[in-house]
Amino acid sequence: MKYIRTPKPKRERSHIPARLNILFFFVFLLLAALVAQLAYLQIMNGSKFRADVDSTDSAVVTSAVPRGQIYDSEGRLLVANSANSAIVYTKSVGVAAATMRKTADELAKYVTIDESGMRKRDYADYYLADKDNEKAVIAQLPKALQTTTDTSKQYKAEVAYAVKHLPDYSDREKTAAAFYKKMNGAAQLTTVYLKDRDVTRDEVAQVGEHLTSMPGINLGTDWDRSYPNGKSMLSIIGTVSSEKTGLPAETVNEYLANGYARNDRVGTSYLEKEYENVLKGAKSRTKVGIGSNNNIVSQTTEFKGEQGANLNLTINSAYQKKVDADVQRVFNQARSAGMTNVSDGAYAVAMNPHTGAILAISGLHQDDKTHTITNDSLGVLNRSFAMGSIVKPAMVLGALQDGVITVNNNTQADTAIYLKNTPVKKSDYGINTFSSLNATKALEVSSNTYMMHLAMKEGNADYVPNSHLIMNKDIFTKMRGYFNQFGLGQKTGVDLPGEITGQEGPTTMDGLFQVGSALDLSYGNFDTYTLIQAIQYVSTLANNGYRMKPYIVKSISQTLSNGSQGPVLDTTTPTVLSKIKNNQAQLNLVKQGMWQVVHGTSGYATGTALQSLNPGVAGKTGTAQTFTPDPTNPNGKPIEAITQSFIGYAPAKNPQVAVAVVVPNLGKMSSYAYDIAKLMFQDYYSLYNVPKEKNYNAKAANPG
Incomplete structure (x- = not known):
């Protein structure tokens, strides 16, 4: 009896096209490359990139300190510092004009300033900081300017139009515009004074109560030079620039190269100028953390600052x-x-x-x-x-x-x-x-x-x-x-x-x-x-x-935290120039x-x-x-x-x-x-x- 062998069933051939296999292969390669890149970033260079991220998420803000004082040979105070309450603003990184305008509008509810120095151009900048206003102005421009990619050219045209069509602002709005001008003119992460004269107790209280609704605004202290024994020696002592005038125009680059800000106060004549490096002090340093929206989210004082050293004169x-x-x-x-x-x-x-x-x-x-x-x-x-x-x-x-x-x-x-x-x-x-x-x-x-x-x-x-x-x-x-x-x-x-x-x-x-x-x-x-x-x-x-070198500063001393005279840092030694x-x-x-x-x-x-x-x-x-x-x-x-x-x-x-x-x-x-x-x-x-x-x-x- 013959047995008939049952034939082996044929194996079904794969239905996956060759092209799909090639695609999977490339996906595999990409995944391998991604893993390699992640290894490169996290293992090989993780610390470096972490430092880069940290540096971009923080910055240092400096603030001015009181200048050193000047005394006569008998210890009488000739030049002192008189403290004034001040309203200050620290500008965040990339803060929008609309945000600054909103802050200025809010601040104007509680604080008044003299806006007599304002120009129409300043009011135009304030007007255009409102996005709706800017859109309305752009719609009035020629088509070529509406669609231009040259933003500076477009804004120049916006300003020109706004200057001619400014609304009648109320006193509060004029005050807000003056605040906006100062805020807009500040460099990123610098602190400027919005009001440093005649700040009333009520203004201090109102601003303090509403700080959370005004990003960047804070209460501070400004310093004025005062003369307890009169100004008879002013032609020897000299003067100091105001926060408004800031650095002298003829030497601004030199000061900026030495770490000054444009609105810093400096000695402009005589002893105040000659001993600027002694009197200026060391600015405070605050490390600020910047969030993803470019707002300041944290502040840590690294150095409280140090008041300028004092001059003790030879003059009685x-x-x-x-x-x-x-x-x-x-x-x-x-x-x-x-x-x-x-x-x-x-x-x-x-x-x-x-x-x-x-x-x-x-x-x-x-x-x-x-x-x-x-x-x-x-x-x-x-x-x-x-x-x-x-x-x-x-x-x-x-x-x-x-x-x-x-x-x-x-x-x-x-x-x-x-x-x-x-x-x-x-x-x-x-x-x-x-x-x-x-x-x-x-x-x-x-x-x-x-x-x-x-x-x-x-x-x-x-x-x-x-x-x-x-x-x-x-x-x-x-x-x-x-x-x-x-x-x-x-x-x-x-x-x-x-x-x-x-x-x-x-x-x-x-x-x-x-x-x-x-x-x-x-x-x-x-x-x-x-x-x-x-x-x-x-x-x-x-x-x-003996030909002696004349001098007017007898010594340089520190100021203690309680305001009293501190230790002597340097004493002038009589100098024989020749015999x-x-x-x-x-x-x-x-x-x-x-x-x-x-x-x-x-x-x-x-x-x-x-x-x-x-x-x-x-x-x-x-x-x-x-x-x-x-x-x-x-x-x-x-x-x-x-x-x-x-x-x-x-x-x-x-x-x-x-x-x-x-x-x-x-x-x-x-x-x-x-x-x-x-x-x-x-x-x-x-x-x-x-x-x-x-x-x-x-x-x-x-x-x-």
Whole structure:
């Protein structure tokens, strides 16, 4: 029996097309690539990208702190900070104009500000911040502008239309527009003041109660400079910009590069400007968290900020007030006498000759046209004058260095000098008053001829009366070199901005060497000097030859958390800039002459107005003939005037104070500079309880 094998059933073939298999294969590859990328992101570079995310989700906001304060030498507060309540706004990242407008509208319900400075353009920006308003304006624009992709061009057209079609805003809406302007002008994550003056208690309460409905708005504190002892020293201390004016335009880039914001307050003049880095303090730092909608969601204070350091000055404000009053009083006397029609004003400075510490600095500037007077203490270092005979002690010491005279051989014939085609060159007293003079007597009577003869000897002059004078052409360089040793014609380095050098007269004219001008230079009627140079010069004489650097900031200190003075951070050390090349015997000779200026027995002694002071004063008077433009006719003939000056130190035996005074362009010879100097010495004696000398004799030789 045959068995028939049942055939094997055929396997059904797959119904999945080949194309689908290929598709699955590519999906597999994509999934593998995705897994690889996720591994790359999370495992290989997870920490890096996490840091990147964190950095974009947070930022640091800085806020200003109070400036440092300024005290006088006795610890009296001259410049303080007065706190004001303020409404501030911190602008979030990418905040929409509509959001800012809504916040401004809400704030205007509770706070009012002066919107007088608003322009139509500002109201147009506020109007367009409302999306419905903007859509309505766009619909009025030409079709080409409605569809343009140039958004700046479109917005410019929107503004132009809105300016012409602004609604009549209510007072509240005008206030809101003013707030919007400030908010819109702020940079992202910067804090600006919306109102920092005259914020009422009710406004503070209302804003505090509704802070949650006004994103970015907060209550803050603003600081104003205040002057507990008055503003008499403002021309030394200087001023600070307001939050509105912010950084000075001429130096804005420099400040921005150093981390300032555009609305930061900075010193704009004098001490406030010179010591900006000290006074500004360190801003507070707050780390803010930014949510997905770009709103600030958290704030963490990283650094509370540190108030600026304080300046402690060398100036005693009580003495400063007296010196200011002295200058004002005497200049008013000169005005009443009709002596100041073309005068620039009056200037005075006092200094410790051993340290360079400035004790008082005062100045009045008179406008030669209107005759209005302004405080101008800094004129002591940024105005220069021909000082006249105060240079004569330096002239004698230069001649001693040059060897044309000696301590034991310094007598010269006191004869006038006659040059061809030139008016006679002589002293203020009559010709032939003295047949000869020694150095001390020449200083006492302020002999011009004595100094001119010294200059001719230094220049190896070939002099024949009524003929041309021939001198070495290095005479100007030589004489100015001697004067420079004392600081005359040199910047002193004082720690105040704006110091100038003064002016040197021309040594040639039309190619010809001006020999006669060298003679004028010898008695102070040629080059110009500042009064700060004069005080450095007389201090060098008083301290026996050390040229000290003047300074006005004694030390820098911190402020404690309770507002009191903290530890000293830095102290100014007296600085010797140079030592003159004269020996003590030579210095004593000149100092004896300066004593005789005030206490001499000759009827021609020029400084006897100060003779009654006890202890005694040593000094030198100065008178220069000057020419100043006629204020009523600038193109007309210059007006001849007299500039009067004085330098001195006291007590002569052991100097504690040096003074320098100049009253420029007076109508005629007078004693106003000496009067100011006398009052300054008297006030110093009284304030510092300087004891009188027993058995004082004004005619006695200088005991020092």
